Amino acid sequence: MFGWIRRIFERGKRMPVEEIIGYKFKNPNYLLQALSHSSFTNEKGLPRGDSYERLEFLGDAILGYLASEYVFRRYPELPEGKLTEIKRIFVSGKTLSHIATRLGIEEYVLLGTREAKETESGHPSILADIYEAIVGAMYLDGGIEPVKRFLERFHFAEEKTLLNSKDYVNYKGKLLEFLQSKGLPPPSYKLERAFGPEHRKFYIISTWSQGKLLGLGGGFSRKEAEQQAAERALSALERKENELLFNG
Numbered sequence: 001m002f003g004w005i006r007r008i009f010e011r012g013k014r015m016p017v018e019e020i021i022g023y024k025f026k027n028p029n030y031l032l033q034a035l036s037h038s039s040f041t042n043e044k045g046l047p048r049g050d051s052y053e054r055l056e057f058l059g060d061a062i063l064g065y066l067a068s069e070y071v072f073r074r075y076p077e078l079p080e081g082k083l084t085e086i087k088r089i090f091v092s093g094k095t096l097s098h099i100a101t102r103l104g105i106e107e108y109v110l111l112g113t114r115e116a117k118e119t120e121s122g123h124p125s126i127l128a129d130i131y132e133a134i135v136g137a138m139y140l141d142g143g144i145e146p147v148k149r150f151l152e153r154f155h156f157a158e159e160k161t162l163l164n165s166k167d168y169v170n171y172k173g174k175l176l177e178f179l180q181s182k183g184l185p186p187p188s189y190k191l192e193r194a195f196g197p198e199h200r201k202f203y204i205i206s207t208w209s210q211g212k213l214l215g216l217g218g219g220f221s222r223k224e225a226e227q228q229a230a231e232r233a234l235s236a237l238e239r240k241e242n243e244l245l246f247n248g
Contacts, residue, residue, distance in 0.1 A: 017108050022153065023138055023146050030055070030141045034133035036110045037126065052133035059136030060091075062147060067091050070156055089168045090155070093221065096128035099154055105130060123200065125220060171230035175207070175214075178234060184209055187233070189226050192216070205229045 017031060018024050025031045038051040067090040071083050078086075089095060100106065109130055138147050162168055176186050186209070193204040205225035207214045215236060217228025 017105065017134075020103050020105065021134065021138075021150055023142065023150060025137070025141045027141055030137035031134070032110075034059075034137040035108050035130060052130060055133035055136035055140075056129045057136070058139065059132035059134065062139050062144075063091055063132060063135050063151070066144075066148060066151055070151075074159075085170060085173070086163065088170065089162050090159075092168065093125060093128040093223075094167060095155075095158075095162060096131040097125070099158065100127040100131040103154065105134070169231075171227050171234055175230040175234045175237075178237060179209055187214060187230070189229065191222070207233050 015028065015031065017035065034052050034055050036051050038053060064087075067087050068083075071086045071090070075083060075086065106127055109126065135147055135150070138150060172187075179185065179187060187207045188209070190206045190208065191203065192206050194201050196202045200220060202218060202220055203222050203225040204216065204218050205222065205228075206216050207226070207229040215229045215231075215233030217225045217230070217232060219225040219228055
């Protein structure tokens with residue numbers, strides 16, 4: 001499938017990405033597919049299935065399973081809700097793009113000419129997808145054990161940093177808890193506007209409770225925009241509560 005690309009590399013030697021992830025593929029086509037954006041395969045006249053999308057689907061499921069297992073064994077005393085929250089951090093797009101960037105994978109993403117001009121291979125959503133595709137490719141090539149070793153070395157090793165980072169606070173969950181503690185209904189989220197090209201759309205989201213606007217947020221995904229809206233709403237509500245407390 002990608003034999004014409006493979007000839008770029010010396011026979012018998014690892015490709016740079018294999019050096020980075022610490023795994024040599026028996027079938028390099030899996031890795032090349034994992035690195036190929038649909039704009040690249042379309043430009044080369046290859047079937048859509050030759051892009052990373054199918055491998056991303058598989059990698060997402062495998063990553064979710066292994067993250068669940070890791071968290072379950074790592075924290076035997078935590079209830080289901082807390083385990084879910086920690087797993088959410090491990091598999092979030094922000095985490096995946098962070099690790100992919102740290103590894104330098106963006107240098108090897110294959111984009112079509114037009115796509116390469118309009119966007120960057122280092123765009124967080126693309127890198128998160130590529131990361132999952134590499135996990136899927138590694139699983140197909142060598143089974144679950146190489147994937148476990150890879151995640152333990154590069155992914156779960158980031159645990160302390162990830163769990164202590166403000167970037168991974170679940171503000172939607174915290175806003176829900178705050179409103180419930182005041183006897184108020186849960187917040188709702190509304191898409192106010194989306195603009196920009198399909199591959200880099202920006203979303204504006206509002207959050208409401210009892211018909212009142214609590215906050216606005218923006219981001220390159222709906223989840224990111226909702227989190228920012230919740231963070232701003234929570235900050236405003238806590239500030240108002242403190243003003244009432246200290247000013248009577």
